[in-house]
Amino acid sequence: MLKALLKSEVIISAICAAAALYLFFETQTFANIDVYGGKLGSDFWPRLILVSMMALSAGLAYNTIKDVLKGKIPEANNIKFSSANIRFIAAVALIATYLGLLPVIGFLVLTPVMMIAFMYLLGERSKAWIFSIPFVLTLGIVLVFTKLMYVPLPRGMGIFLKISHLLY
Amino acid sequence: MLNKKSYVYLSLVFMVSLFIAFSVQAAEKPEGYPSQPIEVVVQYGAGGGSDNFVRNLMMPARRILGTAINITNMTGAAGVKAANYVLNQPADGYTIYNFSPEQLINTAFGRQNYKEEFAPLVQVQQDMSMFYVNPKAEYQTVQELIAYAKKNPGKVQFTGTTPASPDELIIMRFAKAAGIDVKYIPFDKAPKTHAAVLGGHLDVLHEEPGSVMSLIEAKKLIPIIVFNDKRLDKFPEVPCSVELGYNLTTGRWRGLAVKKGTPQPIIDYIAASLKKAYEKSSYQNYAKAALLDQRYGWKDPAEFGKFWDTEYESVKVVLKELGYIK
Amino acid sequence: MEIWLASLLNVFSPVALMLIAGGALAGVMLGAIPGLNSPMGTALLIPFTFAMEPANGLMLLTAVYCGGTFGGSISAILFNVPGAPEASVTGFDGYPMAKSGKAGKALGIAIMCSCLGGLFSVIVMSLISPQLASVALSFSEPEYFALALAALTLIASLGGDKMIKAFIAGCIGLLAATIGIDPMTSAERFTFDGDALMGGINFIPALIGAFAVGEILMTAEAGLKKTGEAVTKVSTELPKIIELLKLKWTILRSAVIGTMIGILPGVGATTAAFVGYSEAVRWSKHPRKFGTGIAEGIAAPETCNNAAAGGAMVPLLTLGIPGSATTAVIIGGFMVHGMQPGPMLFINQPGLMYSLFIAMFVANIFMLFSGMIVAKLFSNFRKIRYSILGPCIFVFATVGAFGISNSMVDVWIMFAFGLIGYAMKKFDFPIAPLIIALVLGELAEISLRRGMRMADWDISDFIFRPIGGTILLLTLITLLFTIYGKVKRKSKFVDSKTA
Numbered sequence: 001m002l003k004a005l006l007k008s009e010v011i012i013s014a015i016c017a018a019a020a021l022y023l024f025f026e027t028q029t030f031a032n033i034d035v036y037g038g039k040l041g042s043d044f045w046p047r048l049i050l051v052s053m054m055a056l057s058a059g060l061a062y063n064t065i066k067d068v069l070k071g072k073i074p075e076a077n078n079i080k081f082s083s084a085n086i087r088f089i090a091a092v093a094l095i096a097t098y099l100g101l102l103p104v105i106g107f108l109v110l111t112p113v114m115m116i117a118f119m120y121l122l123g124e125r126s127k128a129w130i131f132s133i134p135f136v137l138t139l140g141i142v143l144v145f146t147k148l149m150y151v152p153l154p155r156g157m158g159i160f161l162k163i164s165h166l167l168y
Numbered sequence: 169m170l171n172k173k174s175y176v177y178l179s180l181v182f183m184v185s186l187f188i189a190f191s192v193q194a195a196e197k198p199e200g201y202p203s204q205p206i207e208v209v210v211q212y213g214a215g216g217g218s219d220n221f222v223r224n225l226m227m228p229a230r231r232i233l234g235t236a237i238n239i240t241n242m243t244g245a246a247g248v249k250a251a252n253y254v255l256n257q258p259a260d261g262y263t264i265y266n267f268s269p270e271q272l273i274n275t276a277f278g279r280q281n282y283k284e285e286f287a288p289l290v291q292v293q294q295d296m297s298m299f300y301v302n303p304k305a306e307y308q309t310v311q312e313l314i315a316y317a318k319k320n321p322g323k324v325q326f327t328g329t330t331p332a333s334p335d336e337l338i339i340m341r342f343a344k345a346a347g348i349d350v351k352y353i354p355f356d357k358a359p360k361t362h363a364a365v366l367g368g369h370l371d372v373l374h375e376e377p378g379s380v381m382s383l384i385e386a387k388k389l390i391p392i393i394v395f396n397d398k399r400l401d402k403f404p405e406v407p408c409s410v411e412l413g414y415n416l417t418t419g420r421w422r423g424l425a426v427k428k429g430t431p432q433p434i435i436d437y438i439a440a441s442l443k444k445a446y447e448k449s450s451y452q453n454y455a456k457a458a459l460l461d462q463r464y465g466w467k468d469p470a471e472f473g474k475f476w477d478t479e480y481e482s483v484k485v486v487l488k489e490l491g492y493i494k
Numbered sequence: 495m496e497i498w499l500a501s502l503l504n505v506f507s508p509v510a511l512m513l514i515a516g517g518a519l520a521g522v523m524l525g526a527i528p529g530l531n532s533p534m535g536t537a538l539l540i541p542f543t544f545a546m547e548p549a550n551g552l553m554l555l556t557a558v559y560c561g562g563t564f565g566g567s568i569s570a571i572l573f574n575v576p577g578a579p580e581a582s583v584t585g586f587d588g589y590p591m592a593k594s595g596k597a598g599k600a601l602g603i604a605i606m607c608s609c610l611g612g613l614f615s616v617i618v619m620s621l622i623s624p625q626l627a628s629v630a631l632s633f634s635e636p637e638y639f640a641l642a643l644a645a646l647t648l649i650a651s652l653g654g655d656k657m658i659k660a661f662i663a664g665c666i667g668l669l670a671a672t673i674g675i676d677p678m679t680s681a682e683r684f685t686f687d688g689d690a691l692m693g694g695i696n697f698i699p700a701l702i703g704a705f706a707v708g709e710i711l712m713t714a715e716a717g718l719k720k721t722g723e724a725v726t727k728v729s730t731e732l733p734k735i736i737e738l739l740k741l742k743w744t745i746l747r748s749a750v751i752g753t754m755i756g757i758l759p760g761v762g763a764t765t766a767a768f769v770g771y772s773e774a775v776r777w778s779k780h781p782r783k784f785g786t787g788i789a790e791g792i793a794a795p796e797t798c799n800n801a802a803a804g805g806a807m808v809p810l811l812t813l814g815i816p817g818s819a820t821t822a823v824i825i826g827g828f829m830v831h832g833m834q835p836g837p838m839l840f841i842n843q844p845g846l847m848y849s850l851f852i853a854m855f856v857a858n859i860f861m862l863f864s865g866m867i868v869a870k871l872f873s874n875f876r877k878i879r880y881s882i883l884g885p886c887i888f889v890f891a892t893v894g895a896f897g898i899s900n901s902m903v904d905v906w907i908m909f910a911f912g913l914i915g916y917a918m919k920k921f922d923f924p925i926a927p928l929i930i931a932l933v934l935g936e937l938a939e940i941s942l943r944r945g946m947r948m949a950d951w952d953i954s955d956f957i958f959r960p961i962g963g964t965i966l967l968l969t970l971i972t973l974l975f976t977i978y979g980k981v982k983r984k985s986k987f988v989d990s991k992t993a
Contacts, residue, residue, distance in 0.1 A: 026684060030681050046684070052661075053665040087714050091710070091715070096909070103902060111889060119881055144527070145529065151896075154896075
């Protein structure tokens, strides 16, 4: 029984159900605007989905437990907390930092830096590639997007704003 | 072939005309402005009434201001997204916001605060609200509509764009003045409201005449009232609200604002330059084609700012009556 | 007939042909680059058309529009980052096919089907435009709801054996679609008192995140051991006649569906592509193969979205009601010449209308060639190894999400959905149902609530309608049939195991 509960499916169902329950309470905070004596207000549809989601989660958990007890699912499907996830965490951290700094440093300066780091992270070691592609691509995007199509890519602040203004 | 004398003469003429050109300009050109491209942020999608307004005004304005003017569409959340973007830029007059009645409504909802965020630039257009019915409907005039609605309370369905919008406010103000009980069915985009009335699924359409002109001419939509103090030259047979005894003349207005804190000389200079763009034939042609010349819409910064405050008060009253805000 | 001949001459003048060819090429390019799109392109071109003959200017705009509708599928197939919303579905099967080394074939099918779908809708449109428009007007909220529900129930078929998981993914998508300001009451939903989510979740950043960013994260974790899988053949090859004949029913069905949905005001080519895909799954003999990279999965949405692009011109030209974002911009193109599309234009200037029809026909053929050129250009990227390509795709994903409304919020949404997509892949949840639900969720919810308000909350008024009711009934039958079939198959499976 304990083994069954550890199945990733069961844990996920529990998370889904808990999230749905939390959001269900959140729907009570919706402003109850009732201008035309209406039924089916703002909270009707979200609640319908959240209830179905709780029911589906329960169904998924039930099915998984049943299957495990019958011995139909091989043991290998358990959640593993492997230690080989550093690259994943590094990639997530890199992306988050990039997005966070984009309004401060601007697209033009930050993007090549991020790309070089990302390529290195993905295992690219050819210096020729690492130091050419990021600059070519960034410059190309900046020129096409801002000069041709007037997309206001983030320019950054302070000194970076000045650098960006040199090009766009 | 010019000799020295005529050279001097010519340059004199040139300088004098330059001088005249500058003194005619109402506002003095602030030092160093504009030294970079100006960005105009439109909170509605390309192709809509507000987008057309900005693009057609900025086409001549580019040459007058002598710099590139880029138009950015930033849709979503009734302008809150676009407003946040503008507020994140420096208050230097290089970012202009397309200020619409929705910003006043958002302030009433507590989503924006126009008084603290924006300084008025200019109002350019004063559009007109009109109601239309399907030619197959039981009522073909506003009097018949009111009589029908009184007999069938809550049955007549009006349509316009988005809830708690200027469309809904004018419809509900009219309903209250006429003493009728009606329903409002919002759509997120104006074309869908046209289709709903054309298809006979809804009864009365609220719209500015410019975008349904072809349907009116083809007699697929019958205009029944215009919210104005006099009848329009274009539709002499359509009664205006004031002659029917309803003192309602509001309509959608379109204008521009900048972030609060922008230096006043820059505001005045942009306003004066836009006025020139407004008078250019390329803008006036568009205004004529879109029936935007029926009411004079120009307001300078001070006038526009005062107008915001009075509009805001009346918006708040109606929203409260409808139950949107407490 | 005379008008047709005059219009024909009008279109086949050198200037017009050049504008159409250039427009189609520009459209395909705009579509193919994530973050740039054809509404943007047409809006920028309008000032230039001011100086042209009205007919020429409008032909240019419609050519950009036709090309842009196809262009997005190039980046969808090659990188799983759709360059335009219309191409969202194409990646479902196009990308897996490209990954298995058949990028050229996938692109070929997409180009050919786009062209065929476009041509079909142009022919239909030029023959019976006014009649189609009145059919479109007879659709009201119950019909829209039925249409959305019909496509949504196909989620049951998409999950393979994991039907419950597919439904949970669908629920997440439906829920995400409710975030933001409620279109019926203007109440804020799930915004947690902030501004960021007030505008709701646009499905393009979500889709780019769940598919492309999710995959980048997966690869980063796996450590690129399997990056040897270089795409062997990227040169575009058009499908052979025999392959097209195999797809004939898919193409024909999708062309009809696409044209029909295109003419409905306010449901555009994107929805058409989703519905076309759903119907392809519904009628297929092997529905479980969808999503693994099969030809039908590319042919259906591609035929549909280009057919819808043509269809969207019907309400525009006959009623002045734009059926999509780009056609809304094209109205501006009419207005700079002091014209307004609508019934009067059809009466006053029939020549212009017929010229536009012919121009669209020609544009679809030019699109075939420009599509090949641009696809060839882009597929060079595919030859690069993933350690270099991955970061490039990520940058394109970022600007693609940013370009939707020029806001960083959309980029963060992309990142969040990247994590969600990663988790879903990790725990074996299908992602397609989430995207389908996210796209169709608002249409389903709002048409139900709006329709019920219009019917004074009387459910029988809402259901008992000829078109809407029929679609609802058919949906219900197929849904029950699917679930029954799945349960039966499962019990059979159990029996054979225990026996």
